[in-house]
Amino acid sequence: MLVLVINSGSSSLKYQLRDVAAGEVLAEGMVDRIGFPEEGGELEVPDHEAALDLVDAALHEALAGRRIDAVGHRVVHGGERFGDPVLIDNEITRSIERLNPLAPLHNPANVLGIRAIADKWPDVPQVAVFDTAYHRTIPERAWRYAVPDWLYTRHGIRRYGFHGTSHQYVAGRAAALLGIDPAAFDGVVLHLGNGASATAVQGGRSIDTSMGFTPLEGLVMGTRSGDVDPSILVFLGRLGMTPDEIDDLLNRESGLKALGGSNDMRTLVESAERGDAKARRALDVASYRLAKYVGAYHVAVGGARAIVFTAGIGENSSVFRGLVAERLGALGVVLDAAANAARSSEPRAVSAAESAIPVLVVPTDEERAIAEATAAVVTAAVGGQMPR
Numbered sequence: 537m538l539v540l541v542i543n544s545g546s547s548s549l550k551y552q553l554r555d556v557a558a559g560e561v562l563a564e565g566m567v568d569r570i571g572f573p574e575e576g577g578e579l580e581v582p583d584h585e586a587a588l589d590l591v592d593a594a595l596h597e598a599l600a601g602r603r604i605d606a607v608g609h610r611v612v613h614g615g616e617r618f619g620d621p622v623l624i625d626n627e628i629t630r631s632i633e634r635l636n637p638l639a640p641l642h643n644p645a646n647v648l649g650i651r652a653i654a655d656k657w658p659d660v661p662q663v664a665v666f667d668t669a670y671h672r673t674i675p676e677r678a679w680r681y682a683v684p685d686w687l688y689t690r691h692g693i694r695r696y697g698f699h700g701t702s703h704q705y706v707a708g709r710a711a712a713l714l715g716i717d718p719a720a721f722d723g724v725v726l727h728l729g730n731g732a733s734a735t736a737v738q739g740g741r742s743i744d745t746s747m748g749f750t751p752l753e754g755l756v757m758g759t760r761s762g763d764v765d766p767s768i769l770v771f772l773g774r775l776g777m778t779p780d781e782i783d784d785l786l787n788r789e790s791g792l793k794a795l796g797g798s799n800d801m802r803t804l805v806e807s808a809e810r811g812d813a814k815a816r817r818a819l820d821v822a823s824y825r826l827a828k829y830v831g832a833y834h835v836a837v838g839g840a841r842a843i844v845f846t847a848g849i850g851e852n853s854s855v856f857r858g859l860v861a862e863r864l865g866a867l868g869v870v871l872d873a874a875a876n877a878a879r880s881s882e883p884r885a886v887s888a889a890e891s892a893i894p895v896l897v898v899p900t901d902e903e904r905a906i907a908e909a910t911a912a913v914v915t916a917a918v919g920g921q922m923p924r
């Protein structure tokens with residue numbers, strides 16, 4: 537089955553064409569600057585329909601006369617309604633749209649992508665895979681904020697969690713690497729990219745995660761602050777900053793960028809190795825915050841059987857993994873220096889044999905997870921038959 541995976545943003549459209557049975561990527565790319573005027577005021581890519589025409593043209597060669605069997609969308613917010621991936625129809629699209637207030641930057645863009653495809657290829661089934669879905673198993677003690685009930689009942693203010701597709705995929709791969717049933721996996725998964733989150737996994741399910749109502753809560757990220765005292769926002773408001781200015785400050789001007797002068801882990805590690813005090817401080821704050829979360833989630837899952845690193849930083853930065861692992865010595869964690877330093881794109885253990893908890897590096901592949909989920913939903917919907 538050929539599945540086109542779409543990650544539709546407000547001004548960009550990322551795509552990957554996959555042959556699910558063969559596990560192959562046939563084509564991938566991104567159309568960006570959608571709706572941005574070029575010099576002279578012309579819109580090169582005026583809207584998502586135009587972006588899709590460009591994708592269609594780019595796929596021509598890879599398709600070699602075959603047709604796309606299904607489209608799988610990464611949808612950021614599924615609210616409390618959506619857990620499993622769903623076949624999209626008009627009612628589902630409207631439900632995703634109703635969640636716009638919870639993810640004002642992301643869900644409207646996801647809906648634009650869904651509608652553009654429905655217009656262009658009305659016969660191709662579409663599936664939504666939600667970034668929040670894996671975290672629907674989080675118990676109330678972990679998702680409730682200690683605030684008056686009307687914030688939840690009227691505005692849906694609770695913790696939702698994000699990066700779910702990645703956490704679920706990586707937890708499954710980690711269990712396979714350890715030779716245990718995914719439904720028996722207890723561990724802590726660390727998705728460390730530009731955005732970063734930690735998830736406590738018990739019995740293969742998410743029982744807690746560091747991102748909350750929005751992807752701002754939790755760890756120190758590339759440009760996001762993660763946890764701060766909420767009174768800081770009130771204080772800044774009283775200074776006269778607007779909500780948009782505070783939003784920008786915490787989402788785009790904070791995190792590693794604010795602490796160390798760069799949101800790129802490679803730059804920070806190089807600067808720190810040259811003795812740059814700001815870069816060292818950034819690594820120190822970020823690794824300390826992360827280690828605290830691992831300690832907390834070790835308790836939450838009743839004893840982690842593995843600590844798993846993934847995404848850009850987690851997969852590639854042996855230095856950052858080393859800094860975190862050093863702080864986890866109290867849990868009996870010991871890295872194997874050579875295994876940690878070795879570069880590989882395969883799932884692997886980087887801890888020493890005597891480590892009380894194995895430390896794994898498992899590359900994430902959200903597109904693969906979305907493509908497989910899409911194929912499964914479409915196959916089930918047509919009674920086990922391929923759609924054509």
Ligand code: AMP
Nearest residue numbers: 729730799800801802847848849852853
């Ligand atoms: P992601 O959001 O998963 O694509 O991760 C992006 C981040 O991963 C970048 O901002 C870098 O900080 C980090 N990263 C990517 N490659 C490397 C590398 N080779 N070494 C250290 N960090 C890396």
